[in-house]
Amino acid sequence: MIDNATYLKRSEEYESSARSYSRKFPIAIKKAKGVVIEDVEGKTYIDFLCGAGTLALGHNDDEINSLLIDYIKSDAPLHTLDMITPAKDEFASTLFSCFPEDFRKNAKIQFCAPAGTDAIDAAIKLCRIATGRRMVISFSGGYHGMGQGPLTLMGNLHAKQHINGLSSDVQFFPYPYAYRPAFGVKGDEGVEICINFFERMLKDPESGITLPACVVLEAIQGEGGVIPAPKKFLQAVRRVTEELGIPLILDEVQAGIGRSGDFFAFEESGITPDCIAISKAVGGSLPMAIMAYNKKLDKWDAGTHAGTFRGTTLSMVAGERLMKRVNTKPFLNEVKEKGDAFKKHFEALKSECPIIGDVRGRGMMLGIEIVDPKSKEDICGAKAASGEIASELQRTCFNNGLIMEKGGRNGAVMRCLTALSIPREHLDKGIDILTESIKTVNKKYC
Ligand SMILES: Cc1ncc(COP(=O)(O)O)c(C=O)c1O
Incomplete structure (x- = not known):
């Protein structure tokens, strides 16, 4: 079996220095279905990145895949x-x-x-x-x-x-x-x-x-x-x-x-x-x-x-x-409901974890801005954005089995762009991993 490290080493040799995601998520992906991806060593991850929002129905949707196969076969x-x-x-x-x-x-x-x-x-x-x-x-x-x-x-x-x-x-x-x-x-x-x-x-x-x-x-x-x-x-x-x-x-x-x-x-x-x-x-x-x-x-x-x-x-x-x-009302309503559940959960975690500065977004375009809890508040009451703490959180999430992108000013915003069709159980699992990771990192900085 070729392991992650071997693929990564090869990629480092042939691929541009401008590469980015492969540095943050150092695995070679073997399989992907829905929002679960599996690396070449058999470890699975919940995918809150989903091609930076491209995979609205997740990886390898059955209906779309079979349409594509039929289309190819039809000449x-x-x-x-x-x-x-x-x-x-x-x-x-x-x-x-x-x-x-x-x-x-x-x-x-x-x-x-x-x-x-x-x-x-x-x-x-x-x-x-x-x-x-x-x-x-x-x-x-x-x-x-x-x-x-x-x-x-x-x-x-x-x-x-x-x-x-x-x-x-x-x-x-x-x-x-x-x-x-x-x-x-x-x-x-x-x-x-x-x-x-x-x-x-x-x-x-x-x-x-x-x-x-x-x-x-x-x-x-x-x-x-x-x-x-x-x-x-x-x-x-x-x-x-x-x-x-x-x-x-x-x-x-x-x-x-x-x-x-x-x-x-x-x-x-x-x-x-x-x-x-x-x-x-x-x-x-x-x-x-x-x-x-x-x-x-x-x-x-x-x-x-x-x-x-x-x-x-x-x-x-x-x-x-x-x-x-x-583009149907029930589908779009569910996107809103799932996004609201995410926001409500992390809003509630804010008082326990001061590294959470702000929780925001609409539908399945969600962000948690990470701040340095020991910094001074600005004129509007916001603490300093911390890309450093957010990077540590991203690494902790990854080690715990969650792929999640960062962005925003100073790279301090944890971003959820998962599939719109994510099943509730996978959303909950991703939220659990993120919650535990936030608590772990929060302990270190408070
Ligand atoms: C709002 C917006 N516009 C344009 C782009 C560029 O798209 P692409 O990376 O496919 O060129 C992106 C990519 O993330 C985007 O988020």
Whole structure:
């Protein structure tokens, strides 16, 4: 038998220094079913990472796997660039049925190279072409992918600090981060200040900010630390952008396809964006990215956006069935209920374990911000975020059989992005492991 260490040593030799997850979770995975994965040595783990939110129905869903096998056996094409196939037609029709009515009636879609970063790139390109403007507005804590276009919109400085030549046509605004508000004011008043600042700066003829080609926004920031935007903030951004004729792009790459408990996370606020970037779960666990947009923006010519793998029919077959399974009221309600149970449990643990600073999220997009209990409180009563304690917690979870990602400012937020379909018993098992791990680490730091 080849053990984990041997595979890891080989990977260290052939794989890039930019690799990341394989460093935090040093195993070679042999099998995966639902949310349980097994390494080559036979140890099992509960998977709260699930391909960073890609595996909405978990690993190796029986129905999707058998559809894929049937499709392959049928000699239907696996790859067609952007030529039409019955699988593509069916996928598009199901995707359109999942759009909110106001968006659907004017919608068009662009199949993108199969990564979220390309869907964002395509959206920015389209908005620049349609408006004839260059500048793009993004938000602190935003994450839109690692291509050099989307990278310019990233809040986190680590990934872009060594790259010269990134476009400077970006303006950042504060995102309403309730636990650590940008203006030091908590609650509703803090949100109002963010809204006012955004509106004033865009409408003030002397703010120094030129009219942008688009505004790019996550309704729930994922990599930035699982931060849901209040409804009134999303509504205000929509109102101001509409008044000024600025296309609004909602990045639903991570929060979309049911993860928030709504099919798209922006739906809770009732707004209608001009573009939606979609990827991750939309391919039913296979690579896929789509940029959906209002046809009033459809000002580009044939070939203005291309990409060899826009026509991967296996992703369409899998994604079509996944969307049908996810987009039902009972399924989405269960996502909300499971997320609420998670939050309630860890809220209750807060008083016993002061390393828990904040518990937040919507649906199965959940975060626990870890703080240094011995640090001083800031102006809003929050202790210092601790990436160090969070890393120790992540390692403890891993040793106890739970794979869980971190993110957010200073890498201090433990993030649950497990399958939407996770059975209650596996969710409870993951919660138990996380609880015990928090208690162990908490003891050391208190
Ligand atoms: C909100 C958001 N946008 C875009 C991306 C980029 O997607 P990809 O990694 O597939 O390029 C991600 C990835 O995590 C994301 O969370």
